[in-house]
Amino acid sequence: MAKAFFGGVHPNDMKAATNEKAIEQLAPPKQVVIPMSMHFGAPCAPIVQKGDHVKIGQKIGETKGLGAPIHASVSGTVVAVEPRPFSMGGNIMSVVIDNDFQDEISEEVVAPADPDALSVEEMIEIVKNAGIVGMGGATFPTHVKISGGIGLVDTVIINGAECEPYITGDHRAMLERPEQIIGGCCYLAKMFGVDKVTIGVEMNKQNGIDSLNKKIEEMKAPVVVQPLRTRYPQGGEKQLCQAITGKQVPPGGLPSAIGCAVFNINSVCAIYRAITTGMPVVRKVVTVSGSGVVEPKNLECPIGTPVGLLFDACGGLKDNTFKLIAGGPMMGMAQYTADISVAKGTGALLAFAGDENKVAQDPTCIRCGRCVEACPMHLRPLYLYMYVQKKNVELLNEAHIMDCMECGACAYICPGRLHLTQSFKAGKQLVKDDAAKKKAAAEAAKAAEEKKGA
Numbered sequence: 001m002a003k004a005f006f007g008g009v010h011p012n013d014m015k016a017a018t019n020e021k022a023i024e025q026l027a028p029p030k031q032v033v034i035p036m037s038m039h040f041g042a043p044c045a046p047i048v049q050k051g052d053h054v055k056i057g058q059k060i061g062e063t064k065g066l067g068a069p070i071h072a073s074v075s076g077t078v079v080a081v082e083p084r085p086f087s088m089g090g091n092i093m094s095v096v097i098d099n100d101f102q103d104e105i106s107e108e109v110v111a112p113a114d115p116d117a118l119s120v121e122e123m124i125e126i127v128k129n130a131g132i133v134g135m136g137g138a139t140f141p142t143h144v145k146i147s148g149g150i151g152l153v154d155t156v157i158i159n160g161a162e163c164e165p166y167i168t169g170d171h172r173a174m175l176e177r178p179e180q181i182i183g184g185c186c187y188l189a190k191m192f193g194v195d196k197v198t199i200g201v202e203m204n205k206q207n208g209i210d211s212l213n214k215k216i217e218e219m220k221a222p223v224v225v226q227p228l229r230t231r232y233p234q235g236g237e238k239q240l241c242q243a244i245t246g247k248q249v250p251p252g253g254l255p256s257a258i259g260c261a262v263f264n265i266n267s268v269c270a271i272y273r274a275i276t277t278g279m280p281v282v283r284k285v286v287t288v289s290g291s292g293v294v295e296p297k298n299l300e301c302p303i304g305t306p307v308g309l310l311f312d313a314c315g316g317l318k319d320n321t322f323k324l325i326a327g328g329p330m331m332g333m334a335q336y337t338a339d340i341s342v343a344k345g346t347g348a349l350l351a352f353a354g355d356e357n358k359v360a361q362d363p364t365c366i367r368c369g370r371c372v373e374a375c376p377m378h379l380r381p382l383y384l385y386m387y388v389q390k391k392n393v394e395l396l397n398e399a400h401i402m403d404c405m406e407c408g409a410c411a412y413i414c415p416g417r418l419h420l421t422q423s424f425k426a427g428k429q430l431v432k433d434d435a436a437k438k439k440a441a442a443e444a445a446k447a448a449e450e451k452k453g454a
C-alpha cells in the first residue's frame with residue numbers, strides 16, 4: 001500500500017519534459033571551476049596551486065573537521081585558485097582547471113581487490129575519501145552519517161521520492177543504473193548490520209519501481225521498494241521517515257532519533273562506484289528543464305562544468321527567460337548570474353520564460369489557513385510571517401520557526417502570494433543572530449565577573 005505523511009501539496013510535477021529522456025553525456029568542457037565548499041561543514045582548503053598538473057580523481061581540496069574532500073573532475077592544468085560565484089550564493093574559493101582532454105586517471109584511484117571482502121571500517125574509509133555527500137542537495141557528508149548511525153540505526157531508507165517538480169535524474173538512474181542503486185544498498189546493509197534496506201519511491205515512477213524490483217530479484221538483494229503517495233515534500237527526510245515507519249522525528253531532532261538513516265539515490269550510486277572502482281565523486285547528473293529551455297534534458301557532466309554549457313547542450317535559453325534556479329522550483333536557489341558551475345548538490349538547472357512570472361504587486365494574507373493545512377512540520381506559516389515582519393524573535397522562537405524546513409509548500413498554496421519561504425529564511429537568520437548576540441553578551445559578562453574576582 002502507498003504511504004504518506006502529514007500536510008503537503010500537489011504541484012504539477014512537470015516531469016514529462018525529461019522523464020523519458022535517457023541521461024546524455026555532455027561533451028567534455030574546456031575548463032572546470034570546482035568550488036571548495038560543496039558540503040555541509042567547513043569549506044575545504046585547496047591543496048593544489050596554479051600551474052600544477054592534475055588527473056581525474058586526484059584530491060585537490062582537503063577537509064578539516066566536518067566535511068568531504070574534493071577531487072579533480074578532468075585532467076589538465078590548474079590555471080587559478082581564487083573565489084568564483086557559487087550556486088548557493090556569494091563567491092567561494094574555487095580551483096579552476098584547463099582540461100587537456102587526455103582523461104588521465106589519478107594513481108590515487110585504486111579499485112579494491114575484492115569489494116565484498118571489505119570490513120565495515122574499510123568501506124566507511126572509502127566513502128570518506130571519495131567525498132560522498134547527500135547529493136540530493138542536503139550535502140551532509142555520507143561517511144559521518146554512516147559512522148554516527150551505526151548502533152543507533154535499525155532502519156536504512158533510500159530516498160527515491162524525487163518529489164520536486166521538473167527533476168528526473170533519480171528516476172532515470174532507477175531505469176538506467178539499477179545495479180548501482182541495489183549494489184549500493186547491499187553495502188549500506190552490511191555497514192549498518194541490518195537485514196533489509198527500504199527504497200521509498202513516489203508512485204508517479206512506476207517503471208522505476210519495476211526496474212528496481214527486477215534487479216532486487218536478480219541479485220537476491222536484501223532490499224524492498226516501498227511505493228509512496230505522490231505528494232510534495234515526500235522527499236523531505238522527516239516526511240520519508242514518517243511515511244515509511246509511521247514514526248515522527250522529534251522537533252529539532254535527526255532521523256537517527258527514531259532509528260532511521262536516509263540516503264539519496266545518487267549518493268547510493270556514488271557509494272557503489274567508490275567501493276567497486278575506487279572512483280570518487282567527479283561527475284553529476286543534472287536535469288536541465290523549465291519553460292525557458294529549448295530542449296530539456298538529463299545531462300551528466302564533470303563537477304565544475306560551467307552551467308552555460310549545459311543550457312547550450314539543450315538548445316540554449318529562450319529570449320524571454322526571466323529566472324534561473326539551481327535546484328528545484330520549491331527549494332532551489334534563484335541565481336543572479338549564469339556564471340556558476342555544477343556542484344555535488346546540483347540536481348537541476350531550471351530556466352523560466354514568458355508569463356510564468358507570477359509576482360503579486362501587493363501580497364496580502366486573507367487568513368484562509370491553507371498554509372497551515374499544507375505545512376508538513378505542523379507550523380502556522382501565516383503567524384510566522386507576521387512575526388518576521390515585526391522582527392519579534394521571542395514570538396518566532398515560540399512558534400518554532402527553526403523547525404521550518406523551507407520546503408515552500410505554504411508559499412505554493414498561498415492565494416495571497418506572500419513571500420513566505422523567503423521571509424522564513426530571514427526569520428531563521430534573525431533567531432540565529434539573536435542567539436549569537438546573547439551568547440557573546442553572556443561570555444563577556446562571565447569574563448568581566450572572573451576579572452573582578454581575580
Ligand code: SF4
Pocket residue numbers: 374375376377378379381403404405406407408409410411420421424
Ligand atoms: S516552508 Fe516552512 S512553514 Fe512553509 S510549509 Fe514548509 S516547513 Fe512549513
Ligand code: SF4
Pocket residue numbers: 364365366367368369370371372381382385410413414415416417418
Ligand atoms: S495561505 Fe497565505 S493567505 Fe492563506 S492564511 Fe496562509 S499566508 Fe494567509
